[in-house]
Amino acid sequence: MSSAREGHVILGVNVLVLGYLPAAWQSPRLHRDSFVDDVYWRGIGRTAERGALDALFLADAPALGDPAYDGNAGRLEPTVNWAHVAAATERVGLIATASTTLNDPFDLAQRLLSLDHVSGGRAGWNIVTTRAAPAAWNFGLPDIPDRDRRYERAAEFVELVLALWESAETGADVRHRGEFFTLDGRLRVPPSRQGRPVLVQAGGSAAGRALAGHRADAVFAAELTKEGAIGHYREVKRYAADAGRPPESVKILPGLLLSLGSTEAEARRRSDELHDLGPASYSAQWLSQAIGYDVATLDLDAKFPEDVLAAIVDPAHAGGSIGFRQSIHAQIRRTEPTVREYLRQTRYTGSGHSGFVGTPEQLADHIEDWYRSGAVDGFNLQPDVLADGLEVIVDEVVPLLRKRGLFRHEYTADTLRGHLQGDAGHE
Numbered sequence: 001m002s003s004a005r006e007g008h009v010i011l012g013v014n015v016l017v018l019g020y021l022p023a024a025w026q027s028p029r030l031h032r033d034s035f036v037d038d039v040y041w042r043g044i045g046r047t048a049e050r051g052a053l054d055a056l057f058l059a060d061a062p063a064l065g066d067p068a069y070d071g072n073a074g075r076l077e078p079t080v081n082w083a084h085v086a087a088a089t090e091r092v093g094l095i096a097t098a099s100t101t102l103n104d105p106f107d108l109a110q111r112l113l114s115l116d117h118v119s120g121g122r123a124g125w126n127i128v129t130t131r132a133a134p135a136a137w138n139f140g141l142p143d144i145p146d147r148d149r150r151y152e153r154a155a156e157f158v159e160l161v162l163a164l165w166e167s168a169e170t171g172a173d174v175r176h177r178g179e180f181f182t183l184d185g186r187l188r189v190p191p192s193r194q195g196r197p198v199l200v201q202a203g204g205s206a207a208g209r210a211l212a213g214h215r216a217d218a219v220f221a222a223e224l225t226k227e228g229a230i231g232h233y234r235e236v237k238r239y240a241a242d243a244g245r246p247p248e249s250v251k252i253l254p255g256l257l258l259s260l261g262s263t264e265a266e267a268r269r270r271s272d273e274l275h276d277l278g279p280a281s282y283s284a285q286w287l288s289q290a291i292g293y294d295v296a297t298l299d300l301d302a303k304f305p306e307d308v309l310a311a312i313v314d315p316a317h318a319g320g321s322i323g324f325r326q327s328i329h330a331q332i333r334r335t336e337p338t339v340r341e342y343l344r345q346t347r348y349t350g351s352g353h354s355g356f357v358g359t360p361e362q363l364a365d366h367i368e369d370w371y372r373s374g375a376v377d378g379f380n381l382q383p384d385v386l387a388d389g390l391e392v393i394v395d396e397v398v399p400l401l402r403k404r405g406l407f408r409h410e411y412t413a414d415t416l417r418g419h420l421q422g423d424a425g426h427e
């Protein structure tokens with residue numbers, strides 16, 4: 001491990017409503033309606049602030065999830081949810097996912113800048129293009145457009161949103177004639193304390209990374225190996241440099257699924273119990289969806305056949321997320337498990353997102369190692385279950401990182417952009 005790299009890690013928490021694992025709602029401190037409980041949400045915001053965390057993050061849900069593999073099949077719309085949490089907090093960033101395929105640029109620009117206002121400059125937009133057909137059906141589309149088309153629309157969408165946010169500042173009208181959108185007008189929402197919301201991008205295909213390097217302030221990535229993460233980290237920073245931006249202006253934050261315990265055995269027990277409480281079909285269905293191949297048709301005790309791991313011939317028409325699929329393929333090739341072994345292994349190593357099962361001390365080692373190796377600027381931590389999974393981050397992991405000089409002792413800024421930039425080098 002190199003210790004040459006200075007500065008602070010960025011810590012976000014991907015709330016995933018009640019936690020990452022499907023059995024989360026069965027925790028004694030939660031109930032099936034916690035996702036609409038205002039006390040629950042205020043508690044999450046305040047706990048994150050107690051640890052001076054950079055941001056909370058919520059995925060969108062333009063279609064109801066399948067409870068067979070989606071632990072949070074029902075949820076509130078993220079910008080509305082965060083507006084509520086904003087009123088109960090003062091410093092923590094609030095990042096809402098919204099699709100460029102299924103939204104309108106004017107409406108979304110207005111909604112996000114409004115959230116930025118009511119939160120005092122703490123809003124972020126996680127830009128996604130949406131990968132699932134059921135979401136398209138909710139918007140009168142026969143199917144989700146292919147990936148290239150989605151990213152073409154995303155690029156124009158983001159430029160238009162940025163122009164609208166600028167119009168809030170200059171008062172000048174936007175006149176736009178593009179391939180996907182036509183617009184004459186300007187926003188009536190004034191600029192926020194941080195100017196405009198922070199842009200985050202999620203999606204690991206080449207087009208996704210290019211969009212991130214060009215425009216994003218942060219990337220929510222899916223990385224299963226440190227070597228893969230280092231390669232992707234350099235790639236996005238290079239895209240940023242090619243676009244004339246300082247490479248450090250885009251922060252790379254992979255997801256990290258966490259089950260923590262005071263010993264490694266306790267953490268494994270927690271992870272096993274939580275997985276066993278969830279539907280048995282969960283991991284197989286999740287993997288099928290993630291790699292675009294029906295895992296139920298495979299021999300559980302054989303290794304993955306080559307055609308399952310074959311390179312994606314036509315990325316434009318490949319389903320799922322290329323970001324997730326590539327990281328899963330790389331992990332299977334590296335460890336060569338049988339299908340059954342892989343499904344079990346994903347309990348501890350993550351599936352798509354990397355996973356971590358162990359003690360707070362071991363987690364601090366892991367974060368330090370990836371950070372000092374130049375694989376990440378921080379993590380989007382994904383506790384197995386909230387709220388105790390968040391409390392252990394704040395009360396046990398954060399103090400260890402502080403002792404190592406890797407995390408701030410208190411907030412040094414009061415906007416999300418300030419948190420991300422302030423972590424570049426000072427104590």
Ligand SMILES: Cc1cc2nc3c(=O)[nH]c(=O)nc-3n(C[C@H](O)[C@H](O)[C@H](O)COP(=O)(O)O)c2cc1C
Pocket residue numbers: 058059060097099127128129130131147202203204205206207208209220221222255320321322323324
């Ligand atoms: C880490 C990560 C998180 C993602 N989060 C979401 C999300 O919350 N909502 C969504 O519709 N798509 C999400 N996606 C999918 C992509 O952003 C995008 O919609 C599409 O599938 C293209 O992904 P790709 O560039 O990885 O192929 C996520 C993808 C990754 C890699």
